[in-house]
Amino acid sequence: MAQLEIKNLHAKVNEDGGEEILNGVDLVVNSGEIHALMGPNGSGKSTTAKVIAGHPAYEVTDGQVLIHLDDEEFGDEEVPEELQTWELLDLEPNERAALGVFLGFQYPAEIEGVTMVNFLRTALNAKLEEREELFEGDESEDDEDDEAGYETSPMEGAADEGEIGVAEFQQLLKEKMEQLDMDEAFAQRYLNAGFSGGEKKQNEVLQAAILEPSVAVLDEIDSGLDIDRLQDVATGINALRDEQGAGILQITHYQRILDYVEPDHVHIMLDGEVVMSGDADLSVKLEEKGYDWVREEVYGTA
Amino acid sequence: MSSEQDHLKETDTEARFGFKKEQQSAFQTEKGLTEETIRLISEDKDEPDWMLDRRLRALRQFHEMPMPTDWPGQPDLSEVDIDEIVPYIRPDIDARGGVDDWEDLPEEIQDTFDKLGIPEAEKNALSGVGAQYESEIVYQNMQEQWEEKGVIFCDMDKAVQEYPDLVEEYFMTKCVPPSDNKFAALHGAVWSGGSFVYVPEGVTVEMPVQAYFRMNSEGMGQFEHTLIVAEENSEVHYIEGCSAPKYSAFNLHSGCVEVFVKDGAHVQYSTVQNWSKNTYNLNTKRAIVERDATMEWVSGSMGSKATMLYPCTILKGPGATDNHITIAFAGEGQDIDTGAKVYHNAPNTKSTIESKSISKDGGRTNYRGLVHIADGAEDSSTSVECDALMFDNESTSDTMPYMEIEESKVDVAHEATVGKIGDEDVFYLQSRGLDDDDAKQMIVAGFIEPITEELPIEYAVELNRLIELEMEGSLG
Incomplete structure (x- = not known):
């Protein structure tokens, strides 16, 4: 069990006089749960997602984003209590990833010249290595500097191949791609370069499946998807929860994807705060009545 | 002087x-x-x-x-x-x-x-x-x-x-x-x-x-x-x-x-x-x-x-072909002025120039190129593409692609891009577990990939490794 806990989160655009966007967000997502985060444009949903992942465009002015990990996360290893809870806001984006936070982007970056298979294996190994460093402290760092460079000739490539080797990774990737009904040729394509909108979203779910996060925050993963791909993506998201036990925080405007990925909890944001929470029925109600109804309920005005 | x-x-x-x-x-x-x-x-x-x-x-x-x-x-x-x-x-x-x-x-x-x-x-x-x-x-x-x-x-x-x-x-x-x-x-x-x-x-x-x-x-x-x-x-x-x-x-x-x-x-x-x-x-x-x-x-x-x-090719015979692929890296205090020259002196000649440059910590790269298509070199074609990647606002990248076209029956294509390494791209890779340096290195490796794929593998590995070291600023 892991838990992502967002407490009284305030954030503004990271520039002088930057606009205040989050005005005290409170949310708790446990692993194995699916949460839907809904709200009108500009209410702060995407900003919440980006701040969780550590996007440099935002400055946190108050509040906390904590991740609580417990024994199950570590297998047989004993992990002292002080290493079971981490304040994500103090950490770099890659450290947050290492602790099990995944952000599925609304607009994933296109990286030319970097193949999917190379990228994903590098990312997975970087994540495993960073995780080790976080839990074992800085002791090992000095040794590593001494070993920088190649132990053998550079012609043979890096001696340090990472924890997951090429062959092992290719097998893993193949399995995950089959599950998402993705063509094998994807593995050799450049990361998101020239991908259709739908392919990009599928790719985000694939990356989550490979990196096995504790909590995946998926920002409008359903936008720009046709119905077939929506189902593939939904299957992938459900598998993240059912097979890997991930917690899902899914940001969406539409009921449509929630028909396939049924949320345990639905939250509605207005003006930088979560103003209403409920079960799956809430999103259905919202679909019928719109945000004016929420405003009326919360503020007593339309 | x-x-x-x-x-x-x-x-x-x-x-x-x-x-x-x-x-x-x-x-x-x-x-x-x-x-x-x-x-x-x-x-x-x-x-x-x-x-x-x-x-x-x-x-x-x-x-x-x-x-x-x-x-x-x-x-x-x-x-x-x-x-x-x-x-x-x-x-x-x-x-x-x-x-x-x-x-x-x-x-x-x-x-x-x-x-x-x-x-x-x-x-x-x-x-x-x-x-x-x-x-x-x-x-x-x-x-x-x-x-x-x-x-x-x-x-x-x-x-x-x-x-x-x-x-x-x-x-x-x-x-x-x-x-x-x-x-x-x-x-x-x-x-x-x-x-x-x-x-x-x-x-x-x-x-x-x-x-x-x-x-x-x-x-x-x-x-x-x-x-x-x-x-x-x-x-x-x-x-x-x-x-x-x-x-x-x-x-x-x-x-x-x-x-x-x-x-x-x-x-x-x-x-x-x-x-x-x-x-x-x-x-x-x-x-x-x-x-x-x-x-x-x-x-x-x-x-x-x-x-x-500026490696130069003189396309002297009909049907002759030239390919140029160049990559340049300029760090602190460096001025790397490279490019290509091609003279199309015969009909049906073809040239392709692909140039990539990276500048960092105040370094300067310049693409300086000349494509000359002589009168009578009909049905010739040239394609010039130069891309520059800058790491920071202190670095400079210039492009000076000269074209001298004397023949009208030719196909000329030119494309140039100059850009700073994208914060969103870096963040995307970081959010997947790569640290800041590794993320940038991956973007650069991808940027020069069209070049490295042309090289024998051992040179490609060395070139990538060298650029990694340059980017860490750890080379003398």
């Missing part, structure tokens, strides 16, 4: 690099490059008279020509002090370009070798220390295979002795005459070492011919001459250099490459070079390409204080 006397005062490579070379008292009065020096070089090499005559003619042309200073935005060459050259080229002086002992190399260069993980024996050879490189057996085996086919691959000085007819015909005559530019003239006067490659008609050389194999010869000099003659329907891939920095206390490198690609032949010339950061790297490289023949230039320019390098 100011006088060369002034430069003499400004240039103190010894002080700048803490490099100690023994005083050669006999030559303290020696000023400038003289005929006597040239005669000494030629005599030491026991050269035929025609070569001495060529050297002397080149020397006169060198003295007559002004330093190039009027190119828009060209690197500052005022610290290049030709007079300092003398002790490094006179055969009667022991202190040539290199140093005698590994320990005498500047620390940052030793450090680079260590980081590249190059074995000791190679380090010595590569750094110009002059120890024996231990792969001679491999080289011997290949040598035998080549000889069977009539392929010649040897040191340029040896070629003058053993293949005088070929050398006399092709050496700085039709391709790069010394009058081409001041540094070509200098080269013509003082050249030493380099490679000679001759591939007979119809012969395909399967394995790339690598200068690496004969690095222990004096071909590692700073004025090396490479002459490649590929006869009709032959094919060869020549690879020069490697990622190890070449250090010399004298700060000018001025090499020359001449390539003759006869009818239907195919030559690829690949080079990855990394000069130590006191070096002015001013080269002349040119290919003459006949009917239905193909020339490919693949170059990675790393290191140096300033580089000016």
Whole structure:
């Protein structure tokens, strides 16, 4: 069990006089749960997602984003209590990833010249290595500097191949791609370069499946998807929860994807705060009545 | 420009690099490059008279020509002090370009070798220390295979002795005459070492011919001459250099490459070079390409204080093809001015130029290119693409793609992009677990991927590794 806990989160655009966007967000997502985060444009949903992942465009002015990990996360290893809870806001984006936070982007970056298979294996190994460093402290760092460079000739490539080797990774990737009904040729394509909108979203779910996060925050993963791909993506998201036990925080405007990925909890944001929470029925109600109804309920005005 | 006397005062490579070379008292009065020096070089090499005559003619042309200073935005060459050259080229002086002992190399260069993980024996050879490189057996085996086919691959000085007819015909005559530019003239006067490659008609050389194999010869000099003659329907891939920095206390490198690609032949010339950061790297490289023949230039320019390098292809025969792929990296204090020149002098000729540059920490890269399509070169086509990636706001990247199109029935395409490394791209990769440095390195590796995929794998690995080290700012 892991838990992502967002407490009284305030954030503004990271520039002088930057606009205040989050005005005290409170949310708790446990692993194995699916949460839907809904709200009108500009209410702060995407900003919440980006701040969780550590996007440099935002400055946190108050509040906390904590991740609580417990024994199950570590297998047989004993992990002292002080290493079971981490304040994500103090950490770099890659450290947050290492602790099990995944952000599925609304607009994933296109990286030319970097193949999917190379990228994903590098990312997975970087994540495993960073995780080790976080839990074992800085002791090992000095040794590593001494070993920088190649132990053998550079012609043979890096001696340090990472924890997951090429062959092992290719097998893993193949399995995950089959599950998402993705063509094998994807593995050799450049990361998101020239991908259709739908392919990009599928790719985000694939990356989550490979990196096995504790909590995946998926920002409008359903936008720009046709119905077939929506189902593939939904299957992938459900598998993240059912097979890997991930917690899902899914940001969406539409009921449509929630028909396939049924949320345990639905939250509605207005003006930088979560103003209403409920079960799956809430999103259905919202679909019928719109945000004016929420405003009326919360503020007593339309 | 100011006088060369002034430069003499400004240039103190010894002080700048803490490099100690023994005083050669006999030559303290020696000023400038003289005929006597040239005669000494030629005599030491026991050269035929025609070569001495060529050297002397080149020397006169060198003295007559002004330093190039009027190119828009060209690197500052005022610290290049030709007079300092003398002790490094006179055969009667022991202190040539290199140093005698590994320990005498500047620390940052030793450090680079260590980081590249190059074995000791190679380090010595590569750094110009002059120890024996231990792969001679491999080289011997290949040598035998080549000889069977009539392929010649040897040191340029040896070629003058053993293949005088070929050398006399092709050496700085039709391709790069010394009058081409001041540094070509200098080269013509003082050249030493380099490679000679001759591939007979119809012969395909399967394995790339690598200068690496004969690095222990004096071909590692700073004025090396490479002459490649590929006869009709032959094919060869020549690879020069490697990622190890070449250090010399004298700060000018001025090499020359001449390539003759006869009818239907195919030559690829690949080079990855990394000069130590006191070096002015001013080269002349040119290919003459006949009917239905193909020339490919693949170059990675790393290191140096300033580089000016524009490999040139003359598409002389109908149906001739040129491909240029270049990559340049400029870090702090570096000005890397590279590009390509192509002359379409016949119909149905085709050229493709792809240039990538990366600048960081205030470095400057410039793409300077010229495509000339002559009147009558109809149905020719050219495509020029230059992309620049900047790491920060302090770095500079310029693009100067000149086009001179005299023929109307041609297809001309040009595309240039200049961009800063994207924060969103970096964040995306970071959010997947890569740290800031690794994320940037991955973006850069992807950016230059079209180049590295053209290189043999071991060079691609080295180039990537070298760029990683440059980006960490950990290279000297």
